[in-house]
Amino acid sequence: MTDQHHSSDQPRRPSAGDSVSDSRLVEAHSHLARDKEEPKEGFSLLPIVVVFIFCGFGFWAGLYLTRNAAGFSPSAFDLNAPREVANDGPKAFEPDLAKGEKLFLQQCASCHQANGLGVPGAFPPLANSAWVKGSEDRIIKIVLAGIAGEIEVNGMKYNGNMPNIGAGLKDAQVANIVSYVRSAWGNHADPVMDTKVAEIRKAIGSRGQYSPKEILEQHPLETK
Ligand code: HEC
Structure with missing residues (x-):
């Protein structure tokens, strides 16, 4: 198991009599290090766009609730409940x-x-x-x-x-x-x-x- 690992993806440790030199190892390391993305300063673009979309959605949700919440009355979902008119109490039934x-x-x-x-x-x-x-x-x-x-x-x-x-x-x-x-x-x-x-x-x-x-x-x- 460990042997397999060694031979496939990890560079072998140099051991006595090995032909791999220190300088080659250092070179291989610096290759790997260069492949990584350079660290940048400031914010990257994508998360800011996501934040804007998120805020926009929150704003839209607020507008939507303001218009459609029916005063957060639980009877809003009961189409047959008497409708409350501002400060007027429930309206009397009228055949509809x-x-x-x-x-x-x-x-x-x-x-x-x-x-x-x-x-x-x-x-x-x-x-x-x-x-x-x-x-x-x-x-x-x-x-x-x-x-x-x-x-x-x-x-x-x-x-x-x-x-x-x-x-x-x-x-x-x-x-x-x-x-x-x-x-x-x-x-x-x-x-x-x-x-x-x-x-x-x-x-x-x-x-x-x-x-x-x-x-x-x-x-x-x-x-x-
Ligand atoms: C599953 C079928 C069915 C449904 C649904 C149904 N009815 Fe009826 N209705 C009948 C039948 C059958 C009769 C006759 C019963 C008998 O033979 O004694 C009848 C008779 C009636 C009568 C008296 C006879 C007449 O024709 O004037 C009225 C009034 C009536 N139904 C109104 C309604 C109303 C209002 C609804 C809905 C709320 C309704 N029915 C739903 C089958 C139905």
Whole structure:
């Protein structure tokens, strides 16, 4: 092991009878010494550039935070939390149809379709549906608890199963969705407040899906 080392990368030590002279060794040393970079005075360029980039980044981050930190409020990440207006306290809830539409597309459109027309034979329409218009309690209950069993909508019979989508949503989200559904595709019913959703959520507790029969007993379809 040591022998190998010796013979490959290290100059052999001069020993008695060796032909390597001191002067050759000194020459080899000075060669090696010359190959090293000359030490310089002052700063070299690269670290200064890096420092400038770093400062620039810090400056940009400061600007970014100033503009986007929303007062470092933890509710900044909750799109449905009431917005604080400077010194005005939280704003009262206002049904937001744009948010409602976005949530509808995420939560409901896979079945009822983006145009609210549903899928014949499978998912009933929400457009022009008597179940949607009129009583707000009825549609809120359907969204909170789900509905399953034979149902008739716009003269067509369905027998499907809608899960309790609203159970996983906030009151304000449900209110926005329902307000949107009640105003889209030619529906003209009043918007719904988050307090109403909270009230109904509390009243029905966590329960199984409604059957169309049960919900009609509580909230018969209005006749225009
Ligand atoms: C997984 C599919 C599915 C999703 C998602 C879904 N629904 Fe339904 N929905 C149904 C089915 C199926 C029925 C009919 C149930 C039956 O046959 O008893 C129904 C019925 C309804 C009704 C009563 C009948 C009518 O057409 O007016 C309303 C109102 C309603 N859904 C609203 C919503 C809203 C609002 C959402 C989103 C929060 C939603 N649904 C999400 C499948 C779904």
